[in-house]
């Protein structure tokens with residue numbers, strides 16, 4: 001058996017100030033896609049493990065990914081699609097295993113992922129196509145129909161990326177070994193919740209996944225994936241949806257999708273989120289710190305999460321922390337290549353006037369002008385040891401830590417969400433030894449940081465990924481936004 005493997009991964013925020021030209025994509029073709037994947041707890045690592053067990057020959061196609069940002073342009077998408085298909089045509093294959101995010105948009109194109117699947121279908125005919133998707137996918141009927149089996153993450157923070165790839169590859173093995181005949185069904189709930197309340201360990205999503213697990217225990221059900229959706233996409237299909245995969249029985253898959261969507265509608269109020277504004281959040285943090293907790297209080301700058309299309313350089317919350325000047329405060333990760341350069345030029349131990357952040361979009365607050373001391377410089381190549389990508393290496397680019405009053409500001413020259421405590425350690429800060437931490441991340445930081453903090457406060461500050469959906473000028477969304 002020869003199996004094609006590939007991935008096209010982009011979570012698109014239609015309101016993001018960060019553009020997504022071809023240069024924003026990291027693209028590897030053919031054998032180059034395997035760099036740093038073997039043995040890692042990633043999608044590719046999970047696929048390779050089962051491929052080896054099954055004795056599959058692999059045809060690597062393309063691995064294209066870009067950090068969450070605005071819709072990519074049609075020419076770039078056309079190039080990516082053509083490259084995938086050209087790679088796929090190099091040799092005949094028995095199946096395709098494809099990793100996608102599920103909430104990708106292209107300028108003028110609502111369902112580029114469906115289009116990719118359609119092109120793959122055209123190339124390999126009715127050979128099996130198995131797809132893995134992020135929990136925040138906005139899916140379509142067409143995307144499901146073009147796939148033989150679909151596997152979304154069951155966790156948020158997404159700590160089961162590797163496990164779902166293993167499950168998907170095992171299902172592909174069952175299809176190829178004629179043990180199952182997989183069929184999919186899709187349904188949309190009609191609601192569009194904010195991402196802040198999509199954590200799977202609590203609230204509405206916990207209930208929906210419990211129901212999905214119950215359906216998965218029914219004979220002939222292969223997988224039931226609940227997708228919270230990604231609300232920063234202005235397309236008719238944005239919002240909470242379900243794809244179920246069953247053995248032969250499409251009616252069974254349809255029943256599971258309909259049931260979970262009905263449950264989601266009935267508990268939609270559980271998705272409502274109200275977050276404290278910056279001023280209130282700082283007061284809350286001070287009150288908690290007055291009780292002298294053994295671990296730091298963490299403030300999450302959720303609206304500027306680069307992992308959701310935020311620029312990662314908004315300044316409102318950071319400015320308030322500098323004004324609060326609490327001893328042992330550390331904030332990460334500010335995207336500001338210019339300030340990193342200034343810090344490198346200034347040199348460790350020296351002080352200078354800095355203009356921090358506020359450069360990507362004038363609407364989210366001006367740069368912070370501060371006299372600060374350079375405390376650390378690093379190359380930004382971070383080997384992850386935490387729960388989200390253990391074994392993988394992130395390259396956040398040259399980075400620096402500067403100290404303004406009592407606040408350590410961690411800066412990177414590439415835009416990355418602060419998901420892992422390793423980012424702080426890379427610049428010489430042990431997060432657990434701080435009193436106040438700020439991270440630019442919406443929820444994924446929790447997997448790494450929850451054990452290191454005494455409390456977490458999610459803050460309503462300006463940014464492209466604000467959880468108050470009424471702030472966004474939606475024109476084409478059909479679902480009901482769950483918002484105050």
Ligand SMILES: [Zn+2]
Pocket residue numbers: 134135136158
């Ligand atoms: Zn996600």
